[in-house]
Amino acid sequence: MAEFTKEDPGCGNPEGIDELMEQLLRDQVQLENAHTVINDSAWAVKQHWKGKAGEAAAATHEALKSNIAAKHSLIGGAFTACRDYRDAHETVKDQARVWVNQLEAARQTINAASEMIKGPKNAPGMAELIEIAARSKAAAVVEEAEALERLTALYEDRVEARDAFRSAIAYLTEEDGGINVKVRAIDNPSPSGPPRRTQGPNEADLGSIRNLIDQANESVWRMVAAWVSGKGPRTFAWDESDPFTQLFVRSDSVAKVKASIQEQILNGNYRDTGRYDAQGEDLPRDLETITSLGGKGNLPEAFMGSFAYDYDVTTVNGDGTATVTIHAWNYTDVESATRIPGTSKAPGGPYYLGPYASMKFVQDVLGGYQTIRQDITWTETVRLP
Structure with missing residues (x-):
């Protein structure tokens, strides 16, 4: 032009x-x-x-x-x-x-x-x-x-x-005033605790994943709508080509899961299952992530919270590494939404936030807060023993 x-x-x-x-x-x-x-x-x-x-x-x-x-x-x-x-x-x-x-x-x-x-x-x-x-x-x-x-x-x-x-x-x-303020999300310090990391891009190239974060957050709000209203799909699935997965795998919780899988593989366990349990100190940070519409933190991670996973070594590569397929899944219901992280193994636990009974009432009477499932599948490359 x-x-x-x-x-x-x-x-x-x-x-x-x-x-x-x-x-x-x-x-x-x-x-x-x-x-x-x-x-x-x-x-x-x-x-x-x-x-x-x-x-x-x-x-x-x-x-x-x-x-x-x-x-x-x-x-x-x-x-x-x-x-x-x-x-x-x-x-x-x-x-x-x-x-x-x-x-x-x-x-x-x-x-x-x-x-x-x-x-x-x-x-x-x-x-x-x-x-x-x-x-x-x-x-x-x-x-x-x-x-x-x-x-x-x-x-x-x-x-x-x-x-x-x-x-x-x-x-x-612009970062401070605009619609894409949420892309500042992952590396910014937070008064509620240490920030969640972004695995991969650093602060200098954070703008390169701006659209990725937007699209991942849109997936979360579609799930929220389905959960709160009780209408729409009951299962949401993503593979590694989806922005939701690409943002989720950059989270701290997935980093911990990958470290655990790496350790298992080094011990000769090429196929296994496991579980990640959200910690109590994650609660203020996750609430801040949600109230900022994903403007801070990692919204897919905050929504998933605790989750189960399995892994399978699918390919042994010639360079001493292996390709691993990881599948994580989670059910979102009133219990998981109100359960206080870190209390599942506490005496008399788990403990729930005050709104639990009211949300169950809304679920039974109004049809909202119906259980939905999330399935996330992706691959990683790890070292072999």
């Missing part, structure tokens, strides 16, 4: 603007759906959760709704900027064509008149022709100046619209 200039501000087209606007509308619909789910859940909480647990749950729902509303507003601003930029381009393009044509005609007249004026002055009738050419040139110079003035004004209009568009998009994606 040729870049527009002061002499042709209508040149080119704002490439991809329609596709971007369609994407922004889809994003808004997703946020609106999420807001509906949170509203339904908040209503159930208000009806059945009491005391401090109810207050904490209500505050969590309000934080979620505020975050969704803020992101919805940002997307709305970006959509408006896109539309204004597109409309400004069309307006400038229509108006500029007249003045571009006038500029071209004026310059042709100026060039032709200049050549005429340079001609032989003593030839019969030339004096009159030169005088006509001089008048034509003078008029063309005025027309050229007028065209340039109008084109410059149109150029400035388009620059202003473009800058407003770029500003809206920049704010939409």
